[in-house]
Amino acid sequence: MPANPKYLTKSPWTRLSRILAGTLGGYTAMISFHLLLAKLFPAAKVVATAFFTGYLMWAVLLLIAFITPKPWQVWLAYAGLTLLCSLPYLIS
Structure with a gap:
């Protein structure tokens, strides 16, 4: 069953922005969160998880x-x- 056209994004720029925000923004937020965990816990265990x-x-x-x-x-x-999670790493 195809999607209802009224719920689809009309602008290609909005679609591109969502794709970039999800991939790049999500990746940087994930990396900075794990940097925060590496600051709080042993780095070897954080890398493993x-x-x-x-x-x-x-x-x-x-x-x-x-x-x-x-x-x-x-x-x-x-x-x-990203800023909140990487702040302790950048300060020290």
Whole structure:
């Protein structure tokens, strides 16, 4: 059953923004979160668990980018998460 056209994105720029926010923004938020965990816990254990949790977290963040109604909200949220999680790593 095909999707209802009224729910599809009309603008290709909005679609591109969602794709980029999900992939790049989700990836940077995931990496900065694991950098925060590496600062709090032993780095070897964080790297070992990041193989599993990193992909799952990135997939969820990618999905959230398409669920949110406006792409700029996703960009703002992922930029804030990236800055917040990487702040302790950048300070020291």
